Amino acid sequence: MSDLISRHESVIAPVIAFDTDIEIVASEGSWVTSTDGTRYLDFTCGIAVSNLGHQHPLVKGAILDQLDRVWHAGGVFRYHTLVEAAERLLDITPVGIEKFFFMNSGAEAVEASVKLARKTSGRQGVIVFRGGFHGRTMGSVSYTTSKAKYRQGYHPLVGSVFVTPFPRPFRWRMSLEDATARAIDELHLMLKHEITPGEVAAFLVEPLQGEGGYYPAGREFLLELRRLADEHGILLIIDEVQTGFGRTGDWFASQVYDIRPDILVMGKAIANGLPLSAVGASAELLDAWVPGSHGTTFGGNPVSCAAAMATIDGLADVLPQVPKLSEHAFRRFNELKDEHPTIGEVRGLGLMIGVELVGPDGHTPSKLAIDEVRRYCLAHHMMVLPCGPDENVIRFIPPLNVSLEDLDLGIDTIAAGLEAYEG
Numbered sequence: 001m002s003d004l005i006s007r008h009e010s011v012i013a014p015v016i017a018f019d020t021d022i023e024i025v026a027s028e029g030s031w032v033t034s035t036d037g038t039r040y041l042d043f044t045c046g047i048a049v050s051n052l053g054h055q056h057p058l059v060k061g062a063i064l065d066q067l068d069r070v071w072h073a074g075g076v077f078r079y080h081t082l083v084e085a086a087e088r089l090l091d092i093t094p095v096g097i098e099k100f101f102f103m104n105s106g107a108e109a110v111e112a113s114v115k116l117a118r119k120t121s122g123r124q125g126v127i128v129f130r131g132g133f134h135g136r137t138m139g140s141v142s143y144t145t146s147k148a149k150y151r152q153g154y155h156p157l158v159g160s161v162f163v164t165p166f167p168r169p170f171r172w173r174m175s176l177e178d179a180t181a182r183a184i185d186e187l188h189l190m191l192k193h194e195i196t197p198g199e200v201a202a203f204l205v206e207p208l209q210g211e212g213g214y215y216p217a218g219r220e221f222l223l224e225l226r227r228l229a230d231e232h233g234i235l236l237i238i239d240e241v242q243t244g245f246g247r248t249g250d251w252f253a254s255q256v257y258d259i260r261p262d263i264l265v266m267g268k269a270i271a272n273g274l275p276l277s278a279v280g281a282s283a284e285l286l287d288a289w290v291p292g293s294h295g296t297t298f299g300g301n302p303v304s305c306a307a308a309m310a311t312i313d314g315l316a317d318v319l320p321q322v323p324k325l326s327e328h329a330f331r332r333f334n335e336l337k338d339e340h341p342t343i344g345e346v347r348g349l350g351l352m353i354g355v356e357l358v359g360p361d362g363h364t365p366s367k368l369a370i371d372e373v374r375r376y377c378l379a380h381h382m383m384v385l386p387c388g389p390d391e392n393v394i395r396f397i398p399p400l401n402v403s404l405e406d407l408d409l410g411i412d413t414i415a416a417g418l419e420a421y422e423g
């Protein structure tokens with residue numbers, strides 16, 4: 001055990017299970033460098049955060065420049081980057097999003113979105129979708145059902161939260177149409193048997209479940225949520241913490257699906273690695289959140305806001321190439337699926353691609369396969385993460401500005417890992 005790891009273990013809580021013991025000392029673009037000088041292809045983006053890769057010059061420049069001016073103001077003095085970051089978000093967020101509230105983490109933004117929905121609607125019910133991940137704080141973990149262990153030991157959780165199925169065509173051995181119909185059916189049954197629509201403050205949904213296994217919701221399912229929301233005065237909260245900022249091929253998956261959120265939740269890639277998150281909503285909703293109803297000390301940090309603006313500038317240049325890279329990656333993974341029985345399904349949007357690994361029956365989740373493939377990748381200096389309740393789905397999230405050469409190198413490494421596993 002290295003000196004750093006043993007010191008880490010003496011003073012850091014073990015609750016975050018680090019994926020590797022690799023100690024990194026430098027990073028650039030799609031690569032990180034360890035203490036012994038080995039370079040690793042980083043297709044984790046710090047869990048879908050550094051969509052522009054590491055040390056992006058525009059973002060770094062904006063951070064350094066802002067450091068020389070103001071790096072903390074709290075809710076005391078007014079400052080430019082807060083207002084300017086919101087103005088920039090206005091340009092890229094879906095129609096109907098008019099004002100913003102900034103915070104630090106995704107979980108905090110999810111919490112805020114539900115507080116906003118409850119406060120402004122006067123209703124308490126929240127409907128969430130099985131397999132969703134919304135964070136770890138007491139409120140957000142109450143909406144999280146991607147794995148039961150995240151909730152284990154923390155009951156009673158926040159009340160009046162109702163969980164209904166999210167379409168999972170591959171797991172249910174169904175077409176997307178049938179899985180969508182089943183999930184919609186279950187939602188209608190819930191509104192008949194468990195909570196009346198008039199008591200529901202919000203639907204909280206990921207447009208493409210991340211931690212839950214990279215399952216896209218599909219437009220029809222989201223359309224039905226929108227329709228029910230409009231019919232019953234329910235607020236549609238779309239959690240784009242992982243899908244946002246170019247990951248799914250447009251600024252937000254809501255735009256890919258052409259679905260209007262009432263409340264948009266953002267985090268992760270918003271500032272390409274500096275802590276920042278936000279909720280966006282109509283002026284009518286956010287204006288109803290009167291002073292004192294909610295608050296933050298660090299939220300909307302001046303440096304993080306400067307980084308967010310530079311991230312938006314950088315992504316604007318990169319976004320046009322995402323569909324091309326996505327098409328290339330999907331084509332290659334689908335070719336691999338034809339060659340490797342271990343691949344059960346390839347799914348996703350943009351550069352948020354899930355490759356589900358299965359056992360010899362073509363359906364049972366295989367943790368063994370993914371462990372072996374990931375071990376192979378790491379031994380060949382490439383890092384990818386798993387997702388899904390069985391942790392058997394390769395979470396393929398390269399930086400959005402990855403070169404075609406590095407993209408192919410990553411896919412080749414996974415292919416060689418599958419080859420080695422299948423023997």
Ligand SMILES: Cc1ncc(COP(=O)(O)O)c(C=O)c1O
Pocket residue numbers: 105106107108110133134135136206210211239240241242243267268
């Ligand atoms: C969709 C979604 N919502 C919320 C969160 C929580 O974000 P954070 O870890 O920044 O609190 C995550 C984190 O993975 C997420 O993927």
